[in-house]
Amino acid sequence: MNKFTQTFRQQHLECLYQKEKEQYCYDTFKKIAFLSFIITLIRLINFAHKENVVGILITSSILSIIILMYVLILKFCSSGAIFCMVFINNLLILLQIHDQQGTNQFILGTNLAIAHTTILLIIDFKLAVINIFFQTTFKLLIAGLFDSQTDTCSIVLSILCPLCFISVISTIDKQRRLLFLSNNQGNDWHQLLPSVISDPFVLFSFDHNRMSFKYKNSSKIDRFPYCSNELSQEDNLKQFLRLQHLYGVSIEQFILNRIEKQSKFFDLNQFTLRPNQFDSADFEETNILLAELYHLDDNFLIVLEQSQQKAQYIQSTKNNLINLIGQHQQLVSNFLKKQASLINMSLQNEASRIQLLYQLKIHHLYFQGKYKISNSFSQANKYFETISIDFKHMFIAIISLFQKAYTDVNIQFDCTDNNFDVVHYKDMSQDFIIQLLQMTLRKSTRDLGFRTRIIMYSKSEILFIQIICLNSYILLENLNKNLVIKMYLKLHSPETDIRQSDNGINIQLYKDVSQLKSLNKFQEYN
Incomplete structure (x- = not known):
């Protein structure tokens, strides 16, 4: 990770981080936009009460811009939420500059400081540094132009405080990126599952915010009940969770009930899937393993146990092979006994020796035909x-x-x-x-x-x-x-x-x- 820009050297990691941050900023933007809307609306009402035309025009423009950005972000371009928050952060300065007479600057300054800090902590580190530099320069210029009583101490503090804040957000962003890196590398464990688990499985988590299950990984998911190759993995997961029943309820509801009652960090149980009234007649009872991991995310792993069935099949095949080998041995033994008997008879009976030798030949050809068939492949x-x-x-x-x-x-x-x-x-x-x-x-x-x-x-x-x-x-x-x-x-x-x-x-x-x-x-x- 770059020490100054706080970016990952690996491009794919940086893209993953920015994608995750965009989603987080998108969710936060709605709250920031709502808060900015309330602040601007209150200022608009205040200006209207004082009949301040310039203030009404400025706050109306800001209010319109906030509403427009809110609609655009929610409907068309969710990835622009970060830049919209930077823009809102700068618009709030205009509310602080205009018409300071008759306004409680302590309360207004505190509220705007909270809004500024919230936005700067959420947006990207580089944008935050640029925004802090711009705001500090802009505020010092405004103070120099409109306030002749600004002392040196205030100017020094106006420079040192942003520098300290940059140091703080740098540390916070670094820790946030390290946490992302840890989670991202920690989440790679599920990529190893197909090489570890030979049976069909599906891994998914539960999103408490969206109240839905999120697909993560799977192997041979089409072998699960109600699943097929024609559907995507996500659709197969939904089909299985909603259509397959366990103890009278769908597996989806069964897992939701277990989430509410969960008392362990990790739990592993075996269940048997039995046919219900909606299943076809050829539905076979199947054992599944349900692993539950309640950590940062509620992760669930369902394994369709086929190892036992494979073991039974291998044992059955082994027994069949043993029986087949036994039959072949018996066939060869009978053939050799018959051949030995005919040879012995031909040696003892010289008068019928030629006839016995022909019988020996026929018996050999007869055995040869049967043995070739019994050892042929399909x-x-x-x-x-x-x-x-x-x-x-x-x-x-x-x-x-x-x-x-x-x-x-x-x-x-x-x-x-x-x-x-x-x-x-x-x-x-x-x-x-x-x-x-x-x-x-x-x-x-x-x-x-x-x-x-x-x-x-x-x-x-x-x-x-x-x-x-x-x-x-x-x-x-x-x-x-x-x-x-x-x-x-x-x-x-x-x-x-x-x-x-x-x-x-x-x-x-x-x-x-x-x-x-x-x-x-x-x-x-x-």
Whole structure:
């Protein structure tokens, strides 16, 4: 801070101080203008009583100027209140100069001295010094011109007293600026709250002069009840305080009641927000922390507690992961046991070794398909690669593999066309066919007299697969539960579920999913 001009070296601090001082001067100007109006009006009545035309003209002019300034400041330019008070301070000298005969100069001088001092203590220090210098010079000139009896002692006192007064107002202004600096730096604590409090919160204070709450700071205020991103922080605060209820009254009224009964410097309490008759059905009970700090300002901090909910969510996620890991371990354990059993059987039974090795291969492919799905992410299909596949040839090859592995497999595969080239995601078609055949052989009744038929045909861009077997209802239910088949249908079929008709189980597949993949990318881009 500059030692002589009493101004902050940092421009932003000086601007903040002047802005706060303008507000203070604006509130005080109304009182000063009213006091000056009364003094001038009394002088006008006095001049009118004495029929002093010059005095009436002077006081009428001063009265008109005061009224005009009052209207302009209140209606149009509140920032000019400081300069108007300086102008009023100089106008009051004219009331003291004119028509001193018949006036109690002691009372008038005392009253005007109080008015001068009040104005000089309120306005800016630099303006006060300039105004004191101007008034002192003006008064000494008036005394020298109109009063020949002015002694040297009075002149010396007229110089020393203003200097002492300047020293006093300099000290007062310095302390006032230091207090502002302390308050301004002290108020910066609320700027640190977002980095300290992870939960949504709102900080506000209560203005006793305006009888209203003043917004200060917040974080994620749109998560509070009745708040949204479409409203400003101030409007969100008003919405929350007035619409949310606590113990049968609005939170606004609840806090006002606590202000009236406050007996502690600081208080911290937890409350539960419960739905009322105006809330929607999906309103959930929420805990809030209400911190109250009664200092220079009545400050209030409301924190919407979500840490507990986050902890519960993390614990739930942890439990789900533990269960999932357990399921994977069990899946791998069962797979390894089955593989070990088949290997052991193939070593012990040389006659059926080839058949057991085919079973080992099918079991490995079956497990591989299920394990890939159980470990895939929901967005993994973005990274899948499409390739051209001879679907008919793959189907026949896998049926042949099953027939080599199991002697009782009785499947008839019919195609109405020789060309079944499709563009599907890599490796997924093989997993789909293995899961489909494995489920069909497991869930349909193995009646040696009944042959399971698989018919494949195409129309336009759709490939149709029809399965005719016994116990088709049981098979349908299990196919729709199979994760590998569900994922395959999600990416390759116009329908998410397999359907049944009088002719058997029907599956529809796209012949070319590359165009569908491009369309999905376009939709994601938009």
